[in-house]
Amino acid sequence: MSEALPGTLRPRERILLAARDLFHRHGLRGVGVETIAEAAGTNKMTLYRHFDSKDDLIIAYLRGIAVEVDEMWRDIERNHPGDMQGQLKAWLVFAEECVTxxxxxxxLANAAVELTDDDHPGRRIIEELKSNHRNRLAALCRRAGIPQPEVLADTLTLLLEGARVSRQTVGSRGPSSNFIRTAEKVIESFMARSSKTAAAKTAGAKTKLSGTRLTAKRVVHKRA
Amino acid sequence: MSEALPGTLRPRERILLAARDLFHRHGLRGVGVETIAEAAGTNKMTLYRHFDSKDDLIIAYLRGIAVEVDEMWRDIERNHPGDMQGQLKAWLVFAEECVTxxxxxxxLANAAVELTDDDHPGRRIIEELKSNHRNRLAALCRRAGIPQPEVLADTLTLLLEGARVSRQTVGSRGPSSNFIRTAEKVIESFMARSSKTAAAKTAGAKTKLSGTRLTAKRVVHKRA
DNA sequence: GGCGGACATTACCGGCCGGTAACACCGCGG
DNA sequence: CCGCGGTGTTACCGGCCGGTAATGTCCGCC
Structure with a gap:
């Protein structure tokens, strides 16, 4: 129904956009290929000319999320070159956007719930993306001179994943409302340990993170 | 296939057991009623004599999880009467069991992912169960004399939910492997704040949680 | 004994889904 | 002008799914 997303986009891109929206809202198994094609302003035949199967479309959908996450990381590095504290703060902004x-x-997590077959190629993509995110976050913490950067990265990952799933079940007034506060406290506590044991590795960095209120500079499409 | 779960159980209970197993492994939308009936050693007709519809069965399935969680709380209180520190530690054991x-x-979280319709009655059950869990945990923290018990309960909730979803995507060697350690640290840090500001409300309670290794006394069926 | 209720069996229905075939159209470059 | 590749349209297929009907069977209980 409707001439959705006409622009100058080719059918393939329109299909991917429609799939992104519908998979997000209704789940992988909750929407059929015909619905996706029509939402993209085309039809099933054209869809199957660009994708071998629904599973193939799902994989392209997951890869699309991957490139968006990559852009997020590039934005963070571009907006705070060399400033690891700033990059960590920017990551927090992104995380809060994800939650809210x-x-x-x-x-990705939702797709993992629905891809119950361990052999589904989508599962490998999801695992890779989540692992990458964890590793990049750990690298960021390490370069920021924080002790036990992997532990901090894991803790922040757990808080973020938990906040997103909690928001899905009990809404925005549940535990997820404490995500930012808690994440900031955790970072501060790790940094405090650093200032006790060794001198700050990054020159002139304040070890306080709170104070300045976090605001988004650009709306990244919240999946990760 | 096969005479699953014959025992002395009536068809209704066998169906619920089979549904529990299959929904858990394949998701709500990933298994049909006929498969469930056969796994329960009966057939579709009998299933529909006990449940009005598949949605009705799903609701019974969710309520079944609810009673199991209630039993978990009863076990905790029974095994550590009046000892809030012990109850909190027991909760941690339960949480670690959930993760591993x-x-x-x-x-419950998986069901929320698949129940994409906001009007589905199952969503209200899930929300209620998750809220109850949060509130009981907060009450436990409060009675343990911990300051900001709600914040601690929310933090532990986020860590637990995050650990479970993370394990689902990147496996047991990912961030979820740090769940217990982090949860213990968080509890300790909240308790430390307590010993600075006010005397412990529970008589003679040690404010240290680590040291003794956590072990499960009884295998509770890991959903919550 | 026989009666009633719970359970089994089989067959069936309509609908949706993933996927395909066949054909018509249209614009662009040779 | 022709051809061709990308697209739209319609119809179709087999399979599965949620749900129902009719009938038969067995077992306990009065």
Missing amino acids: ADDRGCD | ADDRGCD
Whole structure:
């Protein structure tokens, strides 16, 4: 129904956009290929000319999320070159956006719930993306001179994943409302340990993170 | 296939057991009623004599999880009467069991992912159960004399939910492997604040949680 | 004994879904 | 002008799914 997303986009891109929206809202198994094609302003035949199967479309959908996450990381590095404290703060902004964007949670995690077959190629993509995110966050913490950077990265990951799934079940007034506060406290506590044991490795960095209120510079499409 | 779960159980209970297992492994939308009936050693007709519809069965399935969680809380209170520190530690044991049980995550959270319709009655059950869990945990923290008990309960909730979903996507060697350590640290840090500001309200309670290794006394069926 | 209720069996229905075939159209470059 | 590749349209297929009907069977209980 409707001439959705006409622009100058080719059918393939329109299909991917429609799939992104519908998979996000209704789940992988909750929407059929015909619905996606029509939402993209085309039809099933054209869809199957660009994608071998629904599973193939799902994989392209997951890869699309991957490139968006990559752009997020590039933005962070571009906006705070060499400033690891700033990059960590920017990551927090992104994380908070992820939590508050809507109450459907993380597309990757949701896809993992529905891809119950361990052999599904989508599962490997999801695992790779989540691992990458964890590793990049750990690298960021390490370069920021924080002790036990992997532990901090894991803790922040757990808090973020938990906040997203919690928001999905009990809404925005549940435990997820404490995500930012808690994440900041955790970072501060790790940094405090650093200032006790060794001198700050990054020159002139304040070890306080709170104070300045976090605001988004650009709306990244909240999946990760 | 096969005479599953014959025992002395009536068809209704066998169906609920089979539904529990299959919904957990394949998701709500990933298994049909006929499969469930056959796994329960009966057939579709009998299933529909006990449940009005598949949605009705799903609701019974969710309520079944609810009673199991209630039993968990009763066990905790029974095994550590009046000892809030012990109850909190027991909750941690339960939480760790939830994380390490398998890599399919939380049945309630998974169900929320698949119940994409906001009007589905199952969503209200899930929300109620998750809220109850949060409130009981907060009450436990409060009675343990911990300052900001709600904040601690929310933090532990986020860590637990995050650990379960993370294990589902990147496996047991990912961030979820740090769940217990982090949760213990968080509890300790909240308790430390307590010993600075006010005397412990529970008589003679040690404010240290680590040291003694956590072990499960009884295998509770890991959903919550 | 026989009666009633719970359970089994089989067959069936309509609908949706993933996927395909066949054909018509249209614009662009040779 | 022709051809061709990308697209739209319609119809179709087999399979599965949620749900129902009719009938038969067995077992306990009066």
